[in-house]
Amino acid sequence: MSKAATVKKSYYRRRRIRGRISHGFGIVMLIFCSFIFLLPLYWMVCTALKSEAYVFSVPPQWIPNPVVWNNFVRVFQRMDLLKYIKNTLILSICPVIGVLFSCPMVAYSLTKIPWKGPKYIFPVILATMMIPWQVTQIPMYTIWSRLGLVDTFVPLILPSFFGSAYYIYLIRQFMKSLPSSIMEAARIDGASDIKILYYIVYPMCKSILTTIAVLVFIAGWNDLNGPLLYLQSSSKYTLSIGLQMFRQAANPEWTLLMAASTIFTLPLIVIFFLCQNAFLNGIQTTSGLK
Amino acid sequence: MRHNKKEKAIVKSAKTISATKRERRFFRTGLLFASPWLIGFICFTIVPILLAFYYSFTDYNLFTSPTWVGLKNYIDMFHDPYVGLSLKNTLFMVLIGTPAELIVALCLALLLNQRKVFGLPVFRTIFYLPTLVPVVASAMLFMWVLNGNYGLINQILNLFGIDGPYWLNDPKWTKVSLIIMDTWRCGSAMIIFLAALRSVPASLYEAAEMDGAGGITRFFRITLPYISPTVEFNLLMGMISRFQYFSQAYVFASLTDTAGSIGGGPGNSMLFYCLYLYRQSFLFYKMGYACAMAILLFVIIMLATALTLRVSKRMVNYDVE
Known part of the structure; x- marks a missing residue:
């Protein structure tokens, strides 16, 4: 074997070993990082299952012993958790219906109806996305309070039925890529635009609409600011406000707080595992990568 | 005819x-x-x-009709020490919180983008899970994790003989606590980075490897320029959302407020611009003043966006694809 060949061979071997080491290091880092990211979540569930007596033990009790499932029962007695869950569900499902009703309609008008409107409307929609909500927040509050609708769910639900710039934009981008010929054919066959929208366009937009439904649901489920402004009586509290009030009222009872937080988080995790693709697509669509 | x-x-x-x-x-x-x-x-x-x-342009308290005061609200803002303080606090989050989150998100995405990672979806899910915890729930969780005496972080630091600070009650550490929590929730940015990293053609890396470029060179010469539009996008989104920083700060500040602060947490260290705006409008009922603040916020966000776009124009490589 020539000298050059052995040098080359040893070079490749060295590189392979180095590659393997760095690959191993990467895997170790990956496991280490996921451990760190999971730790707070584990701590939440772990505290929720501890007995009150062991919460403040030093060094910490890593595995709850005894396991107190009763915390999850007690939290329903101490807080009006069922009512909070019901209110939160109303405030996250109704906007989904509103957005799915209004936004595809507007996007359809912007992409598939040949009229002059889109030329003027679309730039305005883009421009409104730049306005921070803090600017419109106070006048909206004065308007709703003059209408006597503060402390009702109306201010938090009704606007979604009139379209939201961001979601209109996302659906428009998707609809633009649908072939217009299908709609024209349907039109020639005498279908009205409403029929075309509901029987042809909706099914074609299923993926983007699922994504948007998930995004809107999560936004409603998480919302703190809206309920904080508009919901004043405790019978209308959502989980966000209820949790905050519970913590504010008494000395922190960490086991119950963590149990409530776990209950608050669980539905989103279930939804995530049910429609992972809608989630991942959603994030990538919103970033303009798709 | x-x-x-x-x-x-x-x-x-x-x-x-x-x-x-x-x-x-x-x-x-x-x-x-x-x-x-x-x-x-x-x-x-x-x-x-x-x-x-x-x-x-008016004095308005929600209960009586607004009275015209001209530019008074705008002039008052310049003399209000809390506006200055809240802007300073907000800028801290924008300038330090945003890069912290993006760097961690990018590192995680790079780890996930290695060749031959077993169980990639599992790891991806683990890093994304914190993002799913609702803001108020994660604030409660971090109040507990960062608890001065019994919190998880300080107990772990104790194992190494470090005396952890009283995170949420010490004005010096409150903003760091918020940044730690937000960085934990960097999942969305990570997914976006990961998708961008996937789009870098493997042939570029192979060519660079032939030429003997090491990992670090490859990262700065190929990866970073290639994903620079994504970095710019994440940076802009992170910055804009931090100018509007509210929910997390509201929960923490309301629960750790001390005497002499106006609802901005210990020593007003968590008095961010939008939190102050909220206190002005729905605590002191100075609606006119709060509206003037909101308009200033709009102007600030516009200027910051324009500035970022201008600066990044020279650094971002738009002709990939």
């Missing part, structure tokens, strides 16, 4: 009539379908914006 001409004219006019009729029909349906947005735009955007401008 003459007859023929007449016929042609009739056909032509019929055509134009049907064309205008069609056009009118499309105009009507187009308008009908766009009407939800049009109504919403007038009721929930245009009218409130005009009202906000009007209120910003």
